[in-house]
Amino acid sequence: MKKTVRAQNVIIHIIMIFGSIWMLFPLLWVFSTSFKTLEEAIAVPPTILPAQPTLNNYYVVLFESSFVRFFLNSILVAAVSTLLVLLTSSLAGFIFAKYKFWGKSLLFLLIVATTSIPFETYMSPLYLIFRDLGLVDTYSGLIAPLAISSFGIFFMRQNILSIPDELLDAAKIDGCSDFRVYSNVILPLSRSPMAALGIYNFMFAWGFFIWPLILINSERKLTLEVGLAMYAQRKMMDYGAVMAGAAFSILPSLIVFLILRERFVEGMTLTGFK
Amino acid sequence: MGKNKLVRSLRRNYFCVSVVIFIFVLYLILRFVPIGGTFYLSFHQWDLIKPDRPFVGLDNFRKLTSDFRFREALLNTTIFAGVLVPCSIVLSLLIATAINSGIKFTKIYELIYFIPVVIPMVPASIIWKWMYDPQYGILNYLLSLFNIEPKAWLVDPTLALYSITLVCIWKVLGYNMVIFLVGLRNVPRTYLEAAEIDGASWFQIFIRIVIPLIKPIILYLVVINTIDAFKIFTPVYTMTVGGQGSFGTEVKVIAYEIFQNGFRYFKMGYASAEALILFLIVTVITVVQFGLLRERE
Numbered sequence: 001m002k003k004t005v006r007a008q009n010v011i012i013h014i015i016m017i018f019g020s021i022w023m024l025f026p027l028l029w030v031f032s033t034s035f036k037t038l039e040e041a042i043a044v045p046p047t048i049l050p051a052q053p054t055l056n057n058y059y060v061v062l063f064e065s066s067f068v069r070f071f072l073n074s075i076l077v078a079a080v081s082t083l084l085v086l087l088t089s090s091l092a093g094f095i096f097a098k099y100k101f102w103g104k105s106l107l108f109l110l111i112v113a114t115t116s117i118p119f120e121t122y123m124s125p126l127y128l129i130f131r132d133l134g135l136v137d138t139y140s141g142l143i144a145p146l147a148i149s150s151f152g153i154f155f156m157r158q159n160i161l162s163i164p165d166e167l168l169d170a171a172k173i174d175g176c177s178d179f180r181v182y183s184n185v186i187l188p189l190s191r192s193p194m195a196a197l198g199i200y201n202f203m204f205a206w207g208f209f210i211w212p213l214i215l216i217n218s219e220r221k222l223t224l225e226v227g228l229a230m231y232a233q234r235k236m237m238d239y240g241a242v243m244a245g246a247a248f249s250i251l252p253s254l255i256v257f258l259i260l261r262e263r264f265v266e267g268m269t270l271t272g273f274k
Numbered sequence: 275m276g277k278n279k280l281v282r283s284l285r286r287n288y289f290c291v292s293v294v295i296f297i298f299v300l301y302l303i304l305r306f307v308p309i310g311g312t313f314y315l316s317f318h319q320w321d322l323i324k325p326d327r328p329f330v331g332l333d334n335f336r337k338l339t340s341d342f343r344f345r346e347a348l349l350n351t352t353i354f355a356g357v358l359v360p361c362s363i364v365l366s367l368l369i370a371t372a373i374n375s376g377i378k379f380t381k382i383y384e385l386i387y388f389i390p391v392v393i394p395m396v397p398a399s400i401i402w403k404w405m406y407d408p409q410y411g412i413l414n415y416l417l418s419l420f421n422i423e424p425k426a427w428l429v430d431p432t433l434a435l436y437s438i439t440l441v442c443i444w445k446v447l448g449y450n451m452v453i454f455l456v457g458l459r460n461v462p463r464t465y466l467e468a469a470e471i472d473g474a475s476w477f478q479i480f481i482r483i484v485i486p487l488i489k490p491i492i493l494y495l496v497v498i499n500t501i502d503a504f505k506i507f508t509p510v511y512t513m514t515v516g517g518q519g520s521f522g523t524e525v526k527v528i529a530y531e532i533f534q535n536g537f538r539y540f541k542m543g544y545a546s547a548e549a550l551i552l553f554l555i556v557t558v559i560t561v562v563q564f565g566l567l568r569e570r571e
Binding site for chain 1: 287288289290291293294296297298300301303304305306307308309310311312314315369372373375377378379383385386387388389390391392393394395396397398400401402403404405407409410412415444447448449452453501504505507508511512515528529532533536537542545546549550552553556557560
């Protein structure tokens with residue numbers, strides 16, 4: 001009986017290890033290729049690890065192309081839009097959870113209804129509006145569609161609903177204005193859902209691809225994702241440099257993931273737990 | 275008097291009113307008007323270069339039915355979703371079950387299988403494109419070890435769609451796995467132990483007890499994976515557009531057609547008609563999900 005269990009476990013491990021190779025090999029391969037010379041990158045048979053590691057590809061990526069600029073642009077877009085989403089979601093979540101006003105359930109219904117509508121279905125009219133507002137090829141235009149999140153509002157409302165009314169009343173009796181109640185009671189009590197929402201949104205904004213692709217014309221305003229895609233199209237044959245670019249754009253999220261692990265998984269799969 | 279009352283009430287509810295207006299205006303500009311705009315534009319012919327935009331009724335949709343590119347895109351996207359969703363659901367459920375079966379090193383497996391989720395889509399696509407490279411790619415090298423002819427993974431039009439599907443399965447497995455693990459860990463131990471005492475096999479327990487208990491999670495993942503699949507754009511764009519020096523090798527999918535017609539040919543009306551079809555597909559999936567969930571309750 002025990003033996004069959006052990007044999008079964010061995011089989012499970014073998015299958016899981018094969019799966020792990022499938023999961024990890026691309027990662028090994030991108031880092032490996034990024035340290036190879038072009039001759040070695042296309043050598044047959046390929047070497048698993050670089051025989052004569054070179055930093056030349058990283059030199060090309062960091063100093064002879066705009067990757068650092070792309071990277072900073074991405075940080076800017078993701079960070080600002082995440083702050084805005086946290087602000088708008090917590091404010092709206094607070095209002096929808098704790099206030100009564102005319103048209104409240106209709107507005108909430110409309111907001112929730114937009115949750116699963118893909119951005120691709122309304123990007124053309126949005127582009128036309130932004131063109132009229134003069135937002136084409138600007139950072140504000142990049143960030144604006146990411147400033148609100150229907151899921152974020154829904155999620156924050158659910159969390160703020162569980163904060164007892166007595167707490168808010170007590171604060172009001174002590175002379176807090178509505179805004180002070182928001183900033184001194186609601187926000188501190190929503191720290192952990194907001195952290196999860198923040199991680200989720202940062203990753204979403206970071207990977208947002210089609211909007212910068214259509215909105216941005218000047219290269220120096222491109223985000224890392226679009227910049228990398230264009231770089232890869234242009235330098236198609238320079239495998240080492242393209243892989244160095246890919247490795248460079250993987251590293252930030254990979255490092256943050258390995259440090260924060262549980263928090264990160266919780267954030268990334270946030271929409272899964274509603 | 276009435277006016278005074280209104281002013282006083284506004285002053286008292288200053289915070290609430292201003293937040294509601296703020297959020298409403300943002301939604302108006304960034305969501306409601308653009309979504310309405312898609313409906314409006316899909317009944318108009320609007321080429322960005324021309325100033326007039328005549329109402330054309332259902333003309334755009336009529337053209338769509340005979341547009342072989344769009345039909346191919348619709349078919350490709352459906353095949354993509356039809357392969358991706360069952361494969362990723364079954365595989366991730368098996369992985370989650372294996373991790374939950376009490377073997378060792380589960381924390382390490384959980385970490386490893388989640389890594390592709392963390393890698394942004396563009397670098398992920400670029401890495402796979404390099405592995406799929408017809409001349410120097412590692413996959414064709416591995417095939418050559420078994421004397422199998424090299425394949426044009428991303429150039430061969432029938433193969434390219436499946437090559438892309440494989441990348442997307444690779445990327446989504448860890449996400450589904452984490453959600454399944456939450457569900458599996460909520461299955462009460464006593465149920466499983468009782469079934470085991472009654473002599474049920476591992477397989478019977480899995481089919482008869484575990485699957486029914488996590489059915490809502492399966493349904494949820496099927497829906498979000500399907501919606502995500504119908505939106506596919508980034509891997510297609512990164513892996514097959516303008517690749518290998520030849521034009522027209524890209525895999526046609528709905529979002530790419532919208533992008534192409536709207537922002538390469540500036541046919542906003544036509545692109546909006548395509549967008550409206552995507553909107554309808556996603557809406558139907560969402561409504562069906564709600565229906566199924568309600569049925570259970």
